[in-house]
Amino acid sequence: MKKIFERPASLKNVPTHYCSGCGHSIVHRLLCEVIDELGIREDVIAVCPVGCAVIAYEYWDFDCSEAPHGRTPCVATGIKRTHPDKIVFSYQGDGDLAAIGTSEIIHTANRGENITVFFINNGVYGMTNGQMAPTTLIGQKTSTSIKGRDPVRDGYPIKMSELLAQLPGAKYIERVTVSNPANILKAKAAIRKALKNQMEGKGFSLVEVLSPCPTYWGLSPKDAYRRIDDELTKHFPLGVIKDI
Amino acid sequence: MAKIMMCGNEVIGEAAVHAGCTFYAGYPITPQNELTHYMSFRMQEAGGTFIQAESELAAINLVFGAAAAGARAMTSSSSPGISLKQEGISYMAACQLPAVIVNMMRGGPGLGNIAPSQADYFQATRGGGHGDYRTIVLAPSTVEEAWDLTHLAFDLADEYRTPVMILGDGILGQMMEPVEAVRRHLHGKGTGLNPNKPWALTGCKGRKPNVIKSLLLGEGELEELNRILQIKYGKIESKEPRFESLYTEDSDLVIVAYGTTSRIVRSAISKARREHLHVGMFRPVTLWPFPETQLQKLARKTKAFLVVEMSAGQMVEDVRLSILGQRPIHFHGRAGGGVPTEETIVEMIRDILKPRSKKRVYA
Numbered sequence: 001m002k003k004i005f006e007r008p009a010s011l012k013n014v015p016t017h018y019c020s021g022c023g024h025s026i027v028h029r030l031l032c033e034v035i036d037e038l039g040i041r042e043d044v045i046a047v048c049p050v051g052c053a054v055i056a057y058e059y060w061d062f063d064c065s066e067a068p069h070g071r072t073p074c075v076a077t078g079i080k081r082t083h084p085d086k087i088v089f090s091y092q093g094d095g096d097l098a099a100i101g102t103s104e105i106i107h108t109a110n111r112g113e114n115i116t117v118f119f120i121n122n123g124v125y126g127m128t129n130g131q132m133a134p135t136t137l138i139g140q141k142t143s144t145s146i147k148g149r150d151p152v153r154d155g156y157p158i159k160m161s162e163l164l165a166q167l168p169g170a171k172y173i174e175r176v177t178v179s180n181p182a183n184i185l186k187a188k189a190a191i192r193k194a195l196k197n198q199m200e201g202k203g204f205s206l207v208e209v210l211s212p213c214p215t216y217w218g219l220s221p222k223d224a225y226r227r228i229d230d231e232l233t234k235h236f237p238l239g240v241i242k243d244i
Numbered sequence: 245m246a247k248i249m250m251c252g253n254e255v256i257g258e259a260a261v262h263a264g265c266t267f268y269a270g271y272p273i274t275p276q277n278e279l280t281h282y283m284s285f286r287m288q289e290a291g292g293t294f295i296q297a298e299s300e301l302a303a304i305n306l307v308f309g310a311a312a313a314g315a316r317a318m319t320s321s322s323s324p325g326i327s328l329k330q331e332g333i334s335y336m337a338a339c340q341l342p343a344v345i346v347n348m349m350r351g352g353p354g355l356g357n358i359a360p361s362q363a364d365y366f367q368a369t370r371g372g373g374h375g376d377y378r379t380i381v382l383a384p385s386t387v388e389e390a391w392d393l394t395h396l397a398f399d400l401a402d403e404y405r406t407p408v409m410i411l412g413d414g415i416l417g418q419m420m421e422p423v424e425a426v427r428r429h430l431h432g433k434g435t436g437l438n439p440n441k442p443w444a445l446t447g448c449k450g451r452k453p454n455v456i457k458s459l460l461l462g463e464g465e466l467e468e469l470n471r472i473l474q475i476k477y478g479k480i481e482s483k484e485p486r487f488e489s490l491y492t493e494d495s496d497l498v499i500v501a502y503g504t505t506s507r508i509v510r511s512a513i514s515k516a517r518r519e520h521l522h523v524g525m526f527r528p529v530t531l532w533p534f535p536e537t538q539l540q541k542l543a544r545k546t547k548a549f550l551v552v553e554m555s556a557g558q559m560v561e562d563v564r565l566s567i568l569g570q571r572p573i574h575f576h577g578r579a580g581g582g583v584p585t586e587e588t589i590v591e592m593i594r595d596i597l598k599p600r601s602k603k604r605v606y607a
Contacts, residue, residue, distance in 0.1 A: 042449040045313070057455045063445040065312045065456040068335050071305035074297075078309020078317070079445060081293040082267060086447050104305075107298035 008032035010041045012061050019126075021221025023211030024053055026178045027120060030188045031091075032060065034195060044087045047076040051093035052126040070101025073108035076115045087198055089116040094135040095125050098160045105164065109204045112169030116194045117206040119160065121236065122213040130216030134158045137235055142216065157235055161208045165242040171203040173241040177210035179228040183238075210236055247422035252387045252412055253278035253320075255423055256346055257286055259394035260318050265344070266292035267310035267317040269303040273325045274358045275414035276348040280320065300325040304332030304345070311341040312456045314444030316398050320346035322414075323364050324355060326372075333407050334373030338458030338469065340443075342401035344394070345379070346410045348417035351581030359581025360414035360504060365558035368411050369532040376470055378477050380408040380484065381531040383502045387421035393529070400484065402441075404476055411531060413554065415504045415583075485535035489542075491517070491524030497596055498542050499525045500563050501552045505584060509552055512589035523593050531559070536566040543570040548596055550574040552584050 007013060010032035018024045035041050044062040048054060050069035057064035067075040072090040080088040097105050097119050105117070124142055125131040132142040132149055135157050139148040149157075161173050172194060176187035187209060194205035210232045212224035219227060250258070257279050260268070268287050270280040280296070287294035293310070297303035303319045310317035321329060326347045336343055349364045351357040368381045380400050384390040390412065397408040445454055460466040490513065492498055501509040506527045516523045526542060528535050543549075548571055551560040556579040563573055576592055578584050 043447045045445045045447060047309070054459060055461075057453075057457065061448075061453055063448050063453050063455070065309070065445055066335075066339070066459060067308070068305060068331050071301060071308070071332070074302045074305035075309035075312065077295070078267065078269075078306040078311070078315075079313040080309075081295070081306075082310045082313035082315045083446060103298055104302055107302065111295075 008036045010035045010061050012059050014059060016059055017055065018052065019215045021212060021214040021224055022052070023122065023178050023209065023213075024120065026184060027118065027187070027209055027211065028056065028059055030184070030191055031118065034188060034192045035062070038192070038195060038199070040087050040195070040199070043085070044089070045079050045083070047072050047079070047088070047090040049090070049092040049096040051096050053091055053093060053120065054127065056091060070096050070099070071104055072096055072101060073104045073113070073115070073117065077108055077113045080113060080115050084114070087116075087195060089118060089195070091118045092120070093126075094119070094121045094123060094133045098134040098158055105160070106167070109164045109170040109206070110167045112171070112203045114198055114201055114203050116198050117204075118191070118194075119206055119208040120211045121208055122211045123157070123232070124213050124216045126213050126216055135160075137231060141218070159236065161206065161241050164206060169204055170206065170242060172197050172205040172243050173208070174243070175208040175210065175236060175238050175241060177228050177233065177238060179210070179212070179225045208236075210238075247424060249420040250387060250423050251278050251418050251420045252384070252390045252416040253348065253418065254282045255387050255390050256320070256394045256410065257282035259391045260344065260398070261286055261290045261292070263316065263395045263398040265316045265318050265398065266290070267307065267315045268292065269295040269297045269306035269319050271297050271300050271303050271321065271325060273322045275350055275360070275417050276320050276322045276346065278418065279346060300328035301331065304329040307343050308332050308336055308341060311336065311343045312339070312445050314441045314446060316342075316402070318344040318346065320348070322348045322350045323352050323361070326364060326367070330367070330373035333379060334371070334375055334377060335458055336407045337371070337377035337379065337473070338375065339456050340405040341407070341456070342405050343407045344397045344401055344410065345407055346412070349411065349413045351579075357581045358414060360554060360583060361579070361581055362413060362503060362505060362554040363556070363558065363579060364411070365531065365553070365555060368409050369534070369562070377473060378532055380404070380406065380480060380533070381411050382408065383411045383529060383531050384416060385503050385506045385527065387416070387419065388423055390416065391423060404480060406476070411503070413504050481533040484530055485533045485538060486529035487535040487538055488527040488529060489524065490527070492526060492542055492545070493524075494522055495524030495545070496522045496547045497524070497550060497593060498546045499523065499550045499552060499589070500528070500539070500559070501525065502528050502531060502559065505552050505554055508584055508586055509589060512586045512593065515586065515590050516593045519594070521593055521597050523597065528559070534562045534566070536562070539563065539566040543567050546571065548572045548574065550576065550592060550596060552589060553577045554583060555579055
């Protein structure tokens, strides 16, 4: 009998700590499928963020490092410059990349480091009980914006991918989502391209994934996925932002 | 042997290359800039990596990554910048990553000034960042000694898998002194990656994946890491204290000083000895581990101690903890970039050993 579907070898056969309907599990799986398909599991070194994916190394079956909050691209750069022949990526949430690590991601992209960044944007701090993130939409209720994000008090949802695309060092930036099967396939293709770019020495690549957080959006998983298509993609349009 | 002139900052850079450092990241701050300048071209010559980081936070975390990947890695800064690096130093201590951090201290607190200082002694020897950890702290007093201690720093870092700090000050960093010309290995290559790092992140070919982490959420896991760290620190405390003694055999007064200050004290002692004053010096070379037992032994031979520092009084606390009230401990310190003078120290020696009136005795 021919096996047509199986767990990727790069993904450990263990239950994750993610909430029901969380997008991290899907992105982890896509990432591991691509790593298997590219045959690079033994060459990959990942840097995990501080945030919900902090223990991603419990699920990934390849070399991993933690990093202080937001310094993830620096740790990845230190590894990549030491082992230019290895495939190094950072995996970061919106708190890690768009708030505390803004300086680090900008300068890593600006130096054109040949690493890959996976930016999981769910617009909220999931790990610490659902506070407002820099990417939280206007009017969205969180535990630090209980009446909804007010731009006068809280500023505006930041578009990191568009901001980073201004930098000559950034070679490929695409925003995808995992809101439905068609989008999941597009997300997988973007992940593959971002890793292949690094293998080909093209330079800094980043894939932003709009990801659901049913728990802190206060929605059922089904409604959370629908909210991505109905609301998130209006502010954060999907597609290739830069590819040179 | 021919000699050439180099400043402390440059010598540390050259020594690092010679010791096999292949990764340096730094951010400009006075008075350590000569080291960053030097590494910017020297790393390239030696086939290593130089990154001018966007901040001290970035620099220390670039070093974190390189160290996790198995490289001999170094960063340098001065006091305010070292405060920023403490986040990464704590993480590296917890993750048991070897690295060398150079602090050429300047006057503080705050932005302070760019004059020499020793006011980061507490920060360096007590861990500096959050959590129960220590870093080995080496304090060179001459440019020549900076060469040796830089090599030692990399060796100790690798041996104990822990961050090591080289603690100097603006004078040591910027003053030029003659060093053996052979110590400038132009175009020499670093020795590269140390193969004896089975824990390093190199890709999991032929082995189980390695993970570098300090997050330990399981019941008792973090307590166990702390236990392991404390055993390691205990071993360092028993094996690694280093010091220099000068005339301590026949001294009624022993001056305790380190780094640049010890050189001023040395001159003052020469002068006092010509006046037949029995004074000597105990110079800690490792500030942590502090050579406590060795200093304690002197309490039996000498009548009093004098601690001289470029701070409001920091190392003096370790001296008190070592002497445990057995002998009087006098103190002279200048903070905020002030430098103790030879004259003041000689006068203090005279006053302590031949008090003219009770008022003049320093306590």
